Amino acid sequence: MKLTKEARAGTLESGDVLVIVGPSESLDIRVESPVIRQFGESIRQSVRDVAASLGVTGGAISLEDQGALDCTIRARLTTAIKRSLADE
Amino acid sequence: MTLQTKVVPSLREAILRAGLRDGMTLSFHHHLRDGDNVLNTVLAECSLMGLKDLTVNASAIMGCHRPLLDFIEDGTVTGIECNFMHANVGRSISRGLLKREVIFRSHGGRPAAMERGESPVHAAFIAASAADAAGNCNGKEGIAAFGSIGYAMPDAEHADYVIVLTDHLVEYPLMDASITEDRVDAVVVVDSIGDPKRIMSGTTRVTRDPIGLLIAEQTARAVQASGLLRDGFSFQTGAGGTSLAVASYLGGIMRERGITGRFASGGITGLLVDLMKEGLFETLLDVQCFDREAVESIRENARHGEISASRYASPTARTAVVDHLDVVILGATEIDTDFNVNVHTDSNGVIMGGSGGHSDTAAGAKLSVIVAPLVRARLPLIVDRVGTISTPGEDIDLLVTQYGIACNPKQAELSEKLRYAGLPVFSIHDLKARAESITGRPARIESSGRTVARVISREGDLLDEIRTVMG
Amino acid sequence: MRRSLLFLPGNQPNMLQNGAVLPADALIFDLEDSVSPSEKDAARELVASALRSIDYGSRGLVVRINDIDKPYVKKDLEAVAAAGAMSVMVPKVSGAHTIHHVAVMLDLIEEEYRMEPGRTKIIALIETAAGIEKAFEAAAASPRVEALALGGEDLSADLGCPRTKEGTEIFYSRSRLVVAARAAGIEAIDTPFTDARDEEGCYADTVFARSMGFDAKLSISPHHLRPIHRAFVPTEEAVAFALEVKEAMEIARREGRGAVSLRGKMIDLPVLKQAERTIELARASGMLAAEKEGALL
Numbered sequence: 001m002k003l004t005k006e007a008r009a010g011t012l013e014s015g016d017v018l019v020i021v022g023p024s025e026s027l028d029i030r031v032e033s034p035v036i037r038q039f040g041e042s043i044r045q046s047v048r049d050v051a052a053s054l055g056v057t058g059g060a061i062s063l064e065d066q067g068a069l070d071c072t073i074r075a076r077l078t079t080a081i082k083r084s085l086a087d088e
Numbered sequence: 089m090t091l092q093t094k095v096v097p098s099l100r101e102a103i104l105r106a107g108l109r110d111g112m113t114l115s116f117h118h119h120l121r122d123g124d125n126v127l128n129t130v131l132a133e134c135s136l137m138g139l140k141d142l143t144v145n146a147s148a149i150m151g152c153h154r155p156l157l158d159f160i161e162d163g164t165v166t167g168i169e170c171n172f173m174h175a176n177v178g179r180s181i182s183r184g185l186l187k188r189e190v191i192f193r194s195h196g197g198r199p200a201a202m203e204r205g206e207s208p209v210h211a212a213f214i215a216a217s218a219a220d221a222a223g224n225c226n227g228k229e230g231i232a233a234f235g236s237i238g239y240a241m242p243d244a245e246h247a248d249y250v251i252v253l254t255d256h257l258v259e260y261p262l263m264d265a266s267i268t269e270d271r272v273d274a275v276v277v278v279d280s281i282g283d284p285k286r287i288m289s290g291t292t293r294v295t296r297d298p299i300g301l302l303i304a305e306q307t308a309r310a311v312q313a314s315g316l317l318r319d320g321f322s323f324q325t326g327a328g329g330t331s332l333a334v335a336s337y338l339g340g341i342m343r344e345r346g347i348t349g350r351f352a353s354g355g356i357t358g359l360l361v362d363l364m365k366e367g368l369f370e371t372l373l374d375v376q377c378f379d380r381e382a383v384e385s386i387r388e389n390a391r392h393g394e395i396s397a398s399r400y401a402s403p404t405a406r407t408a409v410v411d412h413l414d415v416v417i418l419g420a421t422e423i424d425t426d427f428n429v430n431v432h433t434d435s436n437g438v439i440m441g442g443s444g445g446h447s448d449t450a451a452g453a454k455l456s457v458i459v460a461p462l463v464r465a466r467l468p469l470i471v472d473r474v475g476t477i478s479t480p481g482e483d484i485d486l487l488v489t490q491y492g493i494a495c496n497p498k499q500a501e502l503s504e505k506l507r508y509a510g511l512p513v514f515s516i517h518d519l520k521a522r523a524e525s526i527t528g529r530p531a532r533i534e535s536s537g538r539t540v541a542r543v544i545s546r547e548g549d550l551l552d553e554i555r556t557v558m559g
Numbered sequence: 560m561r562r563s564l565l566f567l568p569g570n571q572p573n574m575l576q577n578g579a580v581l582p583a584d585a586l587i588f589d590l591e592d593s594v595s596p597s598e599k600d601a602a603r604e605l606v607a608s609a610l611r612s613i614d615y616g617s618r619g620l621v622v623r624i625n626d627i628d629k630p631y632v633k634k635d636l637e638a639v640a641a642a643g644a645m646s647v648m649v650p651k652v653s654g655a656h657t658i659h660h661v662a663v664m665l666d667l668i669e670e671e672y673r674m675e676p677g678r679t680k681i682i683a684l685i686e687t688a689a690g691i692e693k694a695f696e697a698a699a700a701s702p703r704v705e706a707l708a709l710g711g712e713d714l715s716a717d718l719g720c721p722r723t724k725e726g727t728e729i730f731y732s733r734s735r736l737v738v739a740a741r742a743a744g745i746e747a748i749d750t751p752f753t754d755a756r757d758e759e760g761c762y763a764d765t766v767f768a769r770s771m772g773f774d775a776k777l778s779i780s781p782h783h784l785r786p787i788h789r790a791f792v793p794t795e796e797a798v799a800f801a802l803e804v805k806e807a808m809e810i811a812r813r814e815g816r817g818a819v820s821l822r823g824k825m826i827d828l829p830v831l832k833q834a835e836r837t838i839e840l841a842r843a844s845g846m847l848a849a850e851k852e853g854a855l856l
Contacts, residue, residue, distance in 0.1 A: 010601070013571075013573070014465060014573060015573035015576065016571075016572045016573075035435075035466050035467060035530070037436060037531065037533050038435065038467065038530035039466060039531070040531075041531065042528050066465070067464075067466040067467070068466065069526065069527065069576060069612070071608040071609055071611070071612035072572040072605065072608070072609075074608055075601075075604040075605040075608035076601070078604050078608075079600055079604045082600065082604075083600070296782075298577060298581060298781035298782065299577055299580065301781075302580060302581070302582070463576075491580060510845055525614070526613075
C-alpha cells in the first residue's frame with residue numbers, strides 16, 4: 001500500500017530521530033544524520049525493512065537523525081507509518 | 089627613580105620595533121580562552137601592515153579565533169603551530185585552507201621545541217591582565233584577570249622580541265610578577281585584552297549526568313584499587329564534568345580514609361581549590377586557571393603555585409611536574425584496541441582538538457586513565473585504529489566506560505588488583521564488541537588527500553599525519 | 560532480589576539506553592505519567608523496541624501501563640508483554656477488580672503470543688485512599704501479583720493533605736501497605752523520594768521505609784539509586800547471623816533432620832527466610848564475594 005497522509009514521529013533531541021512520512025508513488029527515502037558516513041546504508045536498510053514489514057510500497061520517508069540507535073529508528077518510523085495509516 | 093619605560097604608543101609601533109618581516113613567527117598563549125582579543129587584534133594589525141606568510145605559534149587556537157581564517161585567506165598567515173585547535177578553525181584547515189601543514193605539539197613539546205631551536209619565535213605577544221611600564225606582568229590582577237600565565241613563560245624565555253599587551257598598567261614595580269622585565273622588550277596598552285565573561289567559558293561543574301557520574305565513580309574506585317591513593321598522592325584531571333566528578337569522588341574517599349595528597353596539577357578549577365582548602369591536597373601546581381575560584385586562589389593562596397609550561401610538562405626539562413604524577417584522568421574522542429588515543433580529530437577525521445597536556449601527562453603519570461562514554465551519538469568509542477594518534481597506547485593504562493573497564497595488557501598486575509576489588513574488567517576487544525552490539529558496526533572511513541597537519545610527539549618525532557577531509 | 564526500581568520515561572530514547580548501565584535492580588519503563596496523551600503510541604513502540612533490542616543484563620524489567628479506564632491499556636499490555644517485560648505495573652489499583660481486569664487481558668495475550676501462562680507478573684501501584692483500604696484484596700486477587708507499591712504523591716492528593724519530606728501524612732498508609740503485602744506473602748515497595756537533588760534525604764527516607772518492613776523503593780532519579788542501596792546494606796552482625804542460620808540449615812539437611820536448631824534454639828521459617836534475604840542483600844551490596852561465602856558455608 002501507499003502512504004497518502006503526512007505524519008511524523010520522534011524528536012530532534014540527541015539520541016532520537018524525527019521521522020516525517022508523506023505520500024509518494026515509490027518508496028523515497030531521505031536521511032540526514034551526523035553518522036551518515038558510518039551508518040547511512042544501515043539506516044536506509046532499516047527504513048526499507050520497516051516499510052516492508054508494514055506493507056508500505058510507496059511513501060516519502062524523511063529522517064532527521066540525531067544519532068539514534070537502530071531500535072529507536074525502527075520504533076519512530078513504525079509510529080509515523082501507523083499514524084499515517086490511521087483513520088482520523 | 090628614572091624609569092626606563094618600555095611603553096610604546098601603539099601595537100603597530102611595537103610590531104615595527106620587533107622588526108617583524110614576511111615569513112616570521114609570532115607566538116600567543118591561550119589563558120584568556122574563549123574571551124581572547126589579543127591574537128585576532130595582532131593579526132589584524134599585521135594584515136593592515138601588509139605582512140605576509142607569517143606563522144602563528146599559539147599554545148591553543150580557540151573557538152573565538154575564527155577570524156584567523158580571514159588572515160589565512162588574505163595570505164597574512166600561512167603557517168600554524170599549536171597544541172590544540174578548536175573546530176571553528178579546524179574544519180577549514182581540514183578542508184585544506186592552509187598552504188603549509190599545521191604542526192601539532194603538546195604543552196610540554198612546545199617549549200621543548202623552542203628550546204631546541206626547532207620552533208624559533210621572532211615575536212611573542214603576551215596578554216597580561218596587569219603589567220608595569222618595564223614589562224613586569226601577570227594574569228592575576230586587573231579586570232581581565234585569568235590566573236596562571238604558565239604557557240606564555242617559555243615564549244618570554246625564547247622569543248627574539250617580547251611584547252606585553254595589557255589593559256591594566258600599574259606603578260613600577262608590579263610585585264607579584266610572573267614574567268619579569270628582564271625578558272620584556274615592549275609594553276602596549278590596549279583597551280581590552282579580553283572579555284572577562286568569556287575567559288571562564290566552558291563547564292567547570294561536576295556533571296549531573298548519571299552516566300558521567302557512573303564512569304567517574306568507577307574511575308575513583310579503580311584509582312583506589314590501584315594502590316596509588318595514599319598519603320602523598322599526586323593527581324591531575326581536566327575541567328570536563330566527568331573529570332571533575334572523578335576528583336570529587338576521590339576527594340570523598342580521601343576524606344573518609346584520612347588521606348592527604350601532595351599536589352594536584354595542570355589546569356586548576358574551583359573544585360580542586362576546595363579540596364586544597366579542605367586539606368585533602370597540600371598544594372596546587374597551576375599552569376592554567378579554568379574558573380574564577382581558581383584565579384582568586386592563585387592570587388591569594390601561597391600553596392597555590394604558578395608553573396611554566398616547561399616545568400609542567402617539558403620532556404627536556406631536568407624534571408617536570410608530570411614526572412611526579414601518580415594519576416592522570418584524561419578524555420578521548422576515540423581509542424583503539426592498542427590503546428592509542430585520538431583527541432585531535434572527530435569520527436569523520438576533521439580537526440577539533442589537540443593534545444594539550446594529554447600525551448605529556450600520560451607519559452609522565454604512573455597511572456593514565458581514559459574516561460569516556462562507550463557510545464556517543466551512535467558512535468562507538470573503541471575502534472580498530474584511531475583516526476589520529478594523539479597519545480601512543482603504551483602510555484595509557486586504563487579505559488573506564490559506563491559498560492566496564494579495560495586494562496592495557498602490559499598492566500597485568502593492575503588488572504588483577506581491579507578484579508580483586510570487584511570492578512568489571514574486560515578486554516578492550518570485549519568492550520569494543522559490546523559497543524558495536526549497541527550501535528551496529530560502523531562503515532570504515534578512509535582518509536585520503538594531502539596532509540594538512542602533522543602531529544609531533546613530545547620528544548619531537550612525527551607521531552601521525554592528518555589529511556584533508558572534504559564536505 | 561530488588562532494592563531499587565527506577566522509572567524511565569518511556570518516550571526518551573537516551574534514557575532507555577542509559578537504563579542498560581544504571582545500577583538499578585529493576586527498571587520501570589513508564590507509559591503513564593511521563594508520556595503526554597498524544598505520544599502514547601510512540602512511547603509504546605519505543606519501549607517495545609528497546610525491550611527487544613537492548614541488553615539490560617540481570618535487571619528486572621517492568622512496564623508501567625496506563626490506568627485501566629484509558630483506551631490504550633490493551634495496546635500497552637500487548638506491546639510490552641510480547642516484547643518481554645517481566646512485570647507490568649498497574650497504576651491506581653483500587654481493589655481486586657483492577658487486578659482481575661488486567662489479569663484477564665494478560666491471560667488472553669499470553670495465549671495469543673504462546674507465552675507461558677501466568678508468566679507476566681503484576682505490581683499493584685496503590686495511590687488512592689480506596690486502594691489503601693483494599694490493598695490486601697488487591698494483593699490476593701491473582702497469583703500474578705508479586706508486589707504492592709505505594710504512590711505517595713497521588714495518595715496524599717487524594718487524602719487532601721500536603722505531601723511533606725518527612726512523610727507523616729503517609730505513615731499509616733505505609734504501615735497498612737506493608738501489612739497487606741506480608742499477609743499476601745508478596746513484596747512491599749515504598750513510594751519514591753521526590754527531591755532528586757537530596758541524596759541524603761533519600762537515604763534517610765529509605766532507612767525509615769526499610770525499618771517499617773519495605774523490601775524495596777521506587778525511584779524517580781538515577782541519583783537516588785546509590786542512597787537506596789546504601790540504606791539496604793545489612794549490618795555485619797546480621798550477615799554473620801544469617802550465614803550461621805544457613806549453615807545450621809545445611810547441616811540439618813545433610814543429616815536428614817527436619818527441624819533446624821542453632822545454639823540450642825529452634826529456627827522457624829520466618830527467621831530462615833529473613834536470613835536468606837539478608838544474604839541476598841549482602842551479596843548485592845558487595846559484602847560477600849562468592850568464594851568468601853563458599854568458605855563460610
